Amino acid sequence: TQTTRPQRILKAVQKNATKGDPDSVISAIDHYCKHSEWAMNVGDEKGSILDSVVSEVNPSTVLELGTYCGYSAVRIARLLSPGSKLITVEFNPAIAAIAKQIIAYAGIQDKVTLVEGSSGDLIPKMKECFGITSFDFIFLDHWKDRYVPDTKLLEECGLLRKGTVLLADNVICPGAPEYLKYIRNNRRYESRYYPAHLEYTKVEDGLEKSIFLG
Ligand SMILES: O=C(NC/C=C/[C@H]1O[C@@H](Sc2ccncc2)[C@H](O)[C@@H]1O)c1cc([N+](=O)[O-])cc(O)c1O
Numbered sequence: 001t002q003t004t005r006p007q008r009i010l011k012a013v014q015k016n017a018t019k020g021d022p023d024s025v026i027s028a029i030d031h032y033c034k035h036s037e038w039a040m041n042v043g044d045e046k047g048s049i050l051d052s053v054v055s056e057v058n059p060s061t062v063l064e065l066g067t068y069c070g071y072s073a074v075r076i077a078r079l080l081s082p083g084s085k086l087i088t089v090e091f092n093p094a095i096a097a098i099a100k101q102i103i104a105y106a107g108i109q110d111k112v113t114l115v116e117g118s119s120g121d122l123i124p125k126m127k128e129c130f131g132i133t134s135f136d137f138i139f140l141d142h143w144k145d146r147y148v149p150d151t152k153l154l155e156e157c158g159l160l161r162k163g164t165v166l167l168a169d170n171v172i173c174p175g176a177p178e179y180l181k182y183i184r185n186n187r188r189y190e191s192r193y194y195p196a197h198l199e200y201t202k203v204e205d206g207l208e209k210s211i212f213l214g
Pocket residue numbers: 040041042065066067068069089090091092095117118119120141142143144146169170173174198199
């Protein structure tokens with residue numbers, strides 16, 4: 001019977017990566033998606049920009065919206081200081097099951113809490129469920145039409161603090177035009193665009209970094 005793309009990505013990790021070595025997991029996924037089949041991981045070019053922003057912020061509390069196979073969760077968690085936590089939200093249970101295995105294979109499961117459900121339902125529960133007062137860093141990589149409503153929800157739930165950094169994937173391709181309009185014309189944010197390319201292609205894409213000013 002036919003396997004799913006996330007299942008094939010997990011297989012490639014188990015075959016080609018070293019258990020407990022996050023960098024080898026990242027390389028195995030990038031190699032598979034470059035040479036075998038494309039998948040919507042943030043990829044190595046945008047991933048390096050993600051790495052530099054995470055390293056600069058050195059966050060204690062991170063929220064990721066849209067886990068998919070866990071590629072960016074591994075990228076982020078491998079850079080976190082001891083005691084720091086990444087909460088990653090995934091809507092699709094089958095995909096979440098694969099992501100959990102890839103995160104565990106990388107050996108960084110102690111830094112990651114994968115929550116199944118939709119961002120819209122889970123964001124209002126972050127304080128009560130996880131004892132979060134605010135997030136230091138947020139990576140948006142889920143449904144592109146959820147970037148604006150979820151950013152507003154994060155504001156309303158008091159989960160942003162002066163200096164919280166939001167980083168949004170795909171603002172050019174597939175595109176998040178309403179998000180760019182919202183965040184760039186909002187004096188409560190200071191934004192900067194990082195040009196790059198859609199993962200594993202030559203198509204233009206980029207990341208938008210926005211600092212919440214309080
Ligand atoms: O569509 C894209 N991403 C949507 C990602 C969605 C992921 O997040 C949840 S949805 C969810 C998770 C949490 N809360 C609510 C919904 C889905 O189950 C999937 O795992 C995308 C598409 C392209 N592309 O080229 O077409 C490139 C990319 O880099 C992309 O990120």
